[in-house]
Amino acid sequence: MPAAPSAPAPNPEPPYDLAPSDDRCATVATPDRHTARLHLAGDLDHTTADELLALAVRQIATQPGLRDLHLNCAQVRACDPMGLSVLLALYRRTSAAGIHLHLDDRPPAPVTAS
Template sequence: MNSMSSRPILTAPAHPASDAGEDPAPGDILDLTCTSPDRSTLRVALSGEADHFSSHPLRVLLAAAAGYGYRTLVLDCRRLRFCDTALLTALESWQRSGGQVHVDHPTPHLRLLLDVETRRYREPSGRRLVSVGRSATGPEES
């Protein structure tokens, strides 16, 4: 049996975090909470920031869930503070595996990203690829 130990790259913040809402150290940026109301639906609540550096656990989770036969993803984004196209890439991968995506409580920033992505990649029927709903900023869409 081999074991290896190394010092963590980030042992402490370079400067103490203030109460101004500064981001925590990498690795503590995105929290995922998963539930499964039935055998084909996965509900994932995102909290924090989903970007290029923090979305790997989400991609792994979605790949495993698709492998286990989940086909509907309900993404609760009410506590998502920031996202970039890495989140869209994870959702696109889910869709390529045959899954459907529904986003609950999208932030205005996420809604903008989804709208731009929908304009770029609309199904021939004109139906949205990602359904968006339960938003404080607008009516439910599908």
């Protein structure tokens, strides 16, 4: 009887893509071993902030040599105080690790009447 084929070994090299759990979550792309791009969508608020922090921390841990962490904010609709808190926490973690945090494609600030 022939042996059953073995499962392919996990690839330790990029891309380290992590699948989103739903449409509000970030997706990850790794164009090279020194760069990760998290594409955010929806609201960055009390319901999604912890998930973003966990995803970013996991990406930092699984991608040795990371130098630049880009958060693409083009599809972010809103950011509440919890979202801002997570961005600050990410900034502190990346700075301590020698990683540059980039907030890319931020939507323009809303115009308010004076």
